[in-house]
Amino acid sequence: MSKANETEVGGARVKRGMAEMLKGGVIMDVVNVEQAKIAEDAGAVAVMALERVPADIRAQGGVSRMSDPDMIEKIQAAVSIPVMAKVRIGHFAEAQILQTLNVDYIDESEVLTPADYEHHINKWNFTIPFVCGATNLGEALRRISEGAAMIRSKGEAGTGDVSNATTHMRKIGGEIRRLTSMREDELYVAAKELQAPYALVKEVAETGKLPVVLFTAGGIATPADAAMMMQLGADGVFIGSGIFKSGDAAKRAAACVKATTYFTDAKVVADASRGLGEAMVGINVADIPVPHRLAERGW
């Protein structure tokens, strides 16, 4: 019989594999135990524990940081589904803390105030897996080369405006499709232009997909938003402010879960869209001055 002490813990396969298990699901931002339970009951595949949802971070301003460990542990104790938490870009000490808390996934997130404007975290140094945001293929591959085990396309978090998420999903998908049509000698130039490692560029060209799971995030507020992002090629969706900044959070959460599974069945999405109450009011991305746009953070 095999023994558990002969095991390999925290390798790339279990980190990336964890994201495979989240596919086709919705990961919801929650700020307290009550919201975490609503999310679990609605069928969320995981929750993101944070002190303020992006809409409030945007409204209140100031520096936004990793959440209080006590708050994260309360949510871990309240639900049985995976619990994720965010660290600031480049803040490896916050990540070390979350690893000791046995959080299931770390989001190195542009929604928080960056701690390093040059370097992201060297994620290979950790046994805990990381998800990172990307606006394009080059950025996604740079994060993967730093050890990210999952990518989410960036949107403009906290707005309820899905347009940026759409732009970035289309951009990443389009750049992948372009690579698959290239000759081998052209891939060297593509790697230079994407500012990404050649080996990863070649792998994407051969397989026609990222080597890790690709979710989408930022501005998703309705079942229709979720269905559109899935049809654009997302493996699943993060919903931040969109659920708990709306009228009937429990109903909207369950509706988004249904739409994410049956994203090709417009009748199911239509039924899920009925009687949800008020959606989050939202902000048009175009009305936000460029220096205040979160998706511009990260490089």
Place this chain on the structure above:
Amino acid sequence: MKVGVLALQGDFREHLSALGECGVTGKLVKTSSEVSEIDALIIPGGESTTISKLAKSFGLFDLISKRIADGMPTYGSCAGMILVAKSILDPASGQETFGGIDMQVRRNAFGRQTESFEVDLELTGISGAPIRGVFIRSPWVENYGSGVDILGSLEVDGKSHPVAVQEGRVLATAFHPELTGDNQVHRYFLEEVCNK
């Protein structure tokens, strides 16, 4: 024989690929009419609470339970193992299972994601060579009835816990062969479970 892969949530495409590598064209199923048309079912890894809630919302739950009880060959990995268990030791509120194997499972038995691991496993009747077991927030079998065959176990702190089990035409593994490219478990399911 039509083999379906339950496609409500989780890594159903990896199971579909594994079937393809075994020479079987599987079908992703997520409606009651699709479930009615298949002869065998794979329940993938994923989040067991999400899969069971969606199955209930869309009228699949009782249908799948009945088909498994009526003898449809079924294989569940990880979340799929939880869903074919008779009961769960530590269910989420209101969480139910399809049933199929007379056992009780413990969810996330090995711990949270930071404890997820790989290990070589020897499985009775399935593998010549050891199989690389990929355990991701996996369950284990806590208790089981006399009709359950234990195909593989893992020892933790001196105690043995079953991680691959079969009862009649229902097979379950706590780990994810679909993530390894090693299709011995899928071949066993197709050749020794479905065809018997």
